[in-house]
Amino acid sequence: xxxxxxxxxxxxxxxxxxxxxxxxxxxxxxxxxxxxxxxxxxxxxxxxxxxxxxxxxxxxxxxxxxxxxxxxxxxxxxxxxxxxxxxxxxxxxxxxxxxxxxxxxxxxxxxxxxxxxxxxxxxxxxxxxxxxxxxxxxxxxxxxxxxxxxxxxxxxxxxxxxxxxxxxxxxxxxxxxxxxxxxxxxxxxxxxxxxxxxxxxxxxxxxxxxxxxxxxxxxxxxxxxxxxxxxxxxxxxxxxxxxxxxxxxxxxxxxxxxxxxxxxxxxxxxxxxxxxxxxxxxxxxxxxxxxxxxxxxxxxxxxxxxxxxxxxxxxxxxxxxxxxxxxxxxxxxxxxxxxxxxxxxxxxxxxxxxxxxxxxxxxxxxxxxxxxxxxxxxxxxxxxxxxxxxxxxxxxxxxxxxxxxxxxxxxxxxxxxxxxxxxxxxxxxxxxxxxxxxxxxxxxxxxxxxxxxxxxxxxxxxxxxxxxxxxxxxxxxxxxxxxxxxxxxxxxxxxxxxxxxxxxxxxxxxxxxxxxxxxxxxxxxxxxxxxxxxx
Amino acid sequence: xxxxxxxxxxxxxxxxxxxxxxxxxxxxxxxxxxxxxxxxxxxxxxxxxxxxxxxxxxxxxxxxxxxxxxxxxxxxxxxxxxxxxxxxxxxxxxxxxxxxxxxxxxxxxxxxxxxxxxxxxxxxxxxxxxxxxxxxxxxxxxxxxxxxxxxxxxxxxxxxxxxxxxxxxxxxxxxxxxxxxxxxxxxxxxxxxxxxxxxxxxxxxxxxxxxxxxxxxxxxxxxxxxxxxxxxxxxxxxxxxxxxxxxxxxxxxxxxxxxxxxxxxxxxxxxxxxxxxxxxxxxxxxxxxxxxxxxxxxxxxxxxxxxxxxxxxxxxxxxxxxxxxxxxxxxxxxxxxxxxxxxxxxxxxxxxxxxxxxxxxxxxxxxxxxxxxxxx
Numbered sequence: 001x002x003x004x005x006x007x008x009x010x011x012x013x014x015x016x017x018x019x020x021x022x023x024x025x026x027x028x029x030x031x032x033x034x035x036x037x038x039x040x041x042x043x044x045x046x047x048x049x050x051x052x053x054x055x056x057x058x059x060x061x062x063x064x065x066x067x068x069x070x071x072x073x074x075x076x077x078x079x080x081x082x083x084x085x086x087x088x089x090x091x092x093x094x095x096x097x098x099x100x101x102x103x104x105x106x107x108x109x110x111x112x113x114x115x116x117x118x119x120x121x122x123x124x125x126x127x128x129x130x131x132x133x134x135x136x137x138x139x140x141x142x143x144x145x146x147x148x149x150x151x152x153x154x155x156x157x158x159x160x161x162x163x164x165x166x167x168x169x170x171x172x173x174x175x176x177x178x179x180x181x182x183x184x185x186x187x188x189x190x191x192x193x194x195x196x197x198x199x200x201x202x203x204x205x206x207x208x209x210x211x212x213x214x215x216x217x218x219x220x221x222x223x224x225x226x227x228x229x230x231x232x233x234x235x236x237x238x239x240x241x242x243x244x245x246x247x248x249x250x251x252x253x254x255x256x257x258x259x260x261x262x263x264x265x266x267x268x269x270x271x272x273x274x275x276x277x278x279x280x281x282x283x284x285x286x287x288x289x290x291x292x293x294x295x296x297x298x299x300x301x302x303x304x305x306x307x308x309x310x311x312x313x314x315x316x317x318x319x320x321x322x323x324x325x326x327x328x329x330x331x332x333x334x335x336x337x338x339x340x341x342x343x344x345x346x347x348x349x350x351x352x353x354x355x356x357x358x359x360x361x362x363x364x365x366x367x368x369x370x371x372x373x374x375x376x377x378x379x380x381x382x383x384x385x386x387x388x389x390x391x392x393x394x395x396x397x398x399x400x401x402x403x404x405x406x407x408x409x410x411x412x413x414x415x416x417x418x419x420x421x422x423x424x425x426x427x428x429x430x431x432x433x434x435x436x437x438x439x440x441x442x443x444x445x446x447x448x449x450x451x452x453x454x455x456x457x458x459x460x461x462x463x464x465x466x467x468x469x470x471x472x473x474x475x476x477x478x479x480x481x482x483x484x485x486x487x488x489x490x491x492x493x494x495x496x497x498x499x500x501x502x503x504x505x506x507x508x509x510x511x512x513x514x515x516x517x518x519x520x521x522x523x524x525x526x527x528x529x530x531x532x533x534x535x
Numbered sequence: 536x537x538x539x540x541x542x543x544x545x546x547x548x549x550x551x552x553x554x555x556x557x558x559x560x561x562x563x564x565x566x567x568x569x570x571x572x573x574x575x576x577x578x579x580x581x582x583x584x585x586x587x588x589x590x591x592x593x594x595x596x597x598x599x600x601x602x603x604x605x606x607x608x609x610x611x612x613x614x615x616x617x618x619x620x621x622x623x624x625x626x627x628x629x630x631x632x633x634x635x636x637x638x639x640x641x642x643x644x645x646x647x648x649x650x651x652x653x654x655x656x657x658x659x660x661x662x663x664x665x666x667x668x669x670x671x672x673x674x675x676x677x678x679x680x681x682x683x684x685x686x687x688x689x690x691x692x693x694x695x696x697x698x699x700x701x702x703x704x705x706x707x708x709x710x711x712x713x714x715x716x717x718x719x720x721x722x723x724x725x726x727x728x729x730x731x732x733x734x735x736x737x738x739x740x741x742x743x744x745x746x747x748x749x750x751x752x753x754x755x756x757x758x759x760x761x762x763x764x765x766x767x768x769x770x771x772x773x774x775x776x777x778x779x780x781x782x783x784x785x786x787x788x789x790x791x792x793x794x795x796x797x798x799x800x801x802x803x804x805x806x807x808x809x810x811x812x813x814x815x816x817x818x819x820x821x822x823x824x825x826x827x828x829x830x831x832x833x834x835x836x837x838x839x840x841x842x843x844x845x846x847x848x849x850x851x852x853x854x855x856x857x858x859x860x861x862x863x864x865x866x867x868x869x870x871x872x873x874x875x876x877x878x879x880x881x882x883x884x885x886x887x888x889x890x891x892x893x894x895x896x897x898x899x900x901x902x903x904x905x906x907x908x909x910x911x
Contacts, residue, residue: 321774341778361771376775
């Protein structure tokens, strides 16, 4: 493998010594080998980036270092001394602090109270708080982290809350700080401020481990960078000696594509049109920003993107599960009215089927028997009973047909749905949605957590639907899957469709860069779909 | 890795409640022992008092009628994931609907008065539950809180209504005018002399119809299906295009209407007038009944009869054994509610473990299921 570069950064001991050394770390979850023989050395007083796709094992590795998980095998050395980190308290005692992606703060407590929480040094709160106030003052000055200690958490901005998290770690004596996707929730300006803080930390001799999938940040701030892929450490390089292109290639790797037998698309008339869609998430943050595209009969449009860039909200709003702030969804020439909490029913009636991203949370009622799930969302159809009554025999017959057609195992429609494996649960959902003969099929993460055999089957079914003249919208975090299934790829970043690519010609590196928000004007980008459907 | 497997259905439905009941009786027996009485004699008295002769059995059924209604009210809401604690208040205000119709149609025939009173009581009780449902659906106020508050509002409202509106000028007692003729629900003793002087009346037929109706509603209608989807997974119900807000409001209304049927039994069947606090806590017993009956009509019928027997047998007990006072009876009833209702899961973990030890295949299956989970 020519991409496997020698670990140049790790070759010789740095001037300040190693802060953290990981050797042959292994961790398995059931059949998943999340960390395979990981070696990683982090020099003291540096900012070390760790990049990799979702599920590459970054978070698992950091959780082992922070004591959330225990490694199955391998050794950890902190400051040269072998350490056995069983919980986060021990990690803190060794000077390892972590700032989580989702903050662990008490919303209605003040900044000071949050910082002291769990680190009170006497039975009475007042003296602890007073001592903490002095210490906090010193920390704020030393690292340029101004926060009002008496402000209530819910009143301050997300960027400020993150500072509180950093201060919390420093207050507990952290020498090495782990930051998990720290800029995911920040505005660009807040991110710049954070980087300044990190630089100050480095100047003061602290070590920072930065987990991110944004290559731009890696290039901007880190000294060394390690790339993980599928549970393995692929490379550790000096940031100054690499390029975003090289990192993207290392991240994505040269995996064998899951080849799908498919002929060229033969698109017909436009079936689904999304116009200027704006959608907010549950917290009120705008996640989909003025997105427009169109899908024609007989084509599969894939939406690629790092997860959390608005794809979920896009799917949920098109299918009527989430209110849209503005914009229109036009199905078969008719605008869909999706307001209210039964919008999904109207979307289905209009011929839009939906295989949701999270089948256990949305697509299935896991406590129901299989046959009951086989009519979920379609239970009001006259086929399953006239009037108010449910025709159980008809529902069971439909379920039996679906189970047979999609080879669901075990083929027992009376079995509780939670007892089916992930792949078979997905087949249950797919069978239900596909057998209703929809015009448009919206699929999120069709093969997440699905075993290899079922993946092939599911992919072939999706292609079959396309060849029957359906319009298919596919969202997946698996780039390979999008590349092999889609006829057109739209890349989504930060709520915006940043480009369109032809899966036949676009390289993974190019797509990876677009997904990371770098180089928005990649060579093959021709703007959003409505400007020019493919010939 | 904590692999566990749900209990077999029969153990969940029959064995677990039986164990809970056994424990409740055991502790109750200790209490009886503590006051210096013979627990076996006490049990004998309870059983005879509740089932041993016509009058006693009639009383048991009369109490059970109330508990069936309130138990069903809790169960219907529970299937949609709602906890209706307001059965007491809903039944109480439903008394208004019942008494107004009964008094207005007192000179007609019970075949006219009773169905209309059922509708009126159901409507008023339903309305009293609809408001909390609406508040949860549209404003996010949790029904657990609002239904409790509505119990207090109901209680204050009824004191006002009885004293200021319904009470005839000629009486001093806080009660409505007496229903004399057609507004009275016929007593079963009119048809079967077996029941002696007990107040069990035709309301029990409505209760049986309600049991069957709820069974059909929950498992054989599209509405019941939607209700169960909402109860099991609100995200999936939104995915399925079910309007969660509408479902919450309608379900609460049905639940309140069921609780309201208590008014038929009490106002038209027993008291023949509206008196203060005629519900006497039946709404709360309904929670225990629904819990013990696993929200299934058959279970609810059995649990209602059990609680009816405890009420009636308990009354008998204080007559026969003077050492056991009224308060003691309440303690025993409370123990049964505690062990079968509030602590119904007490034996579940150990029972699950016991079943896994007994059957190695089940154990391996449980482990397979729990290790397969991270994959999906």
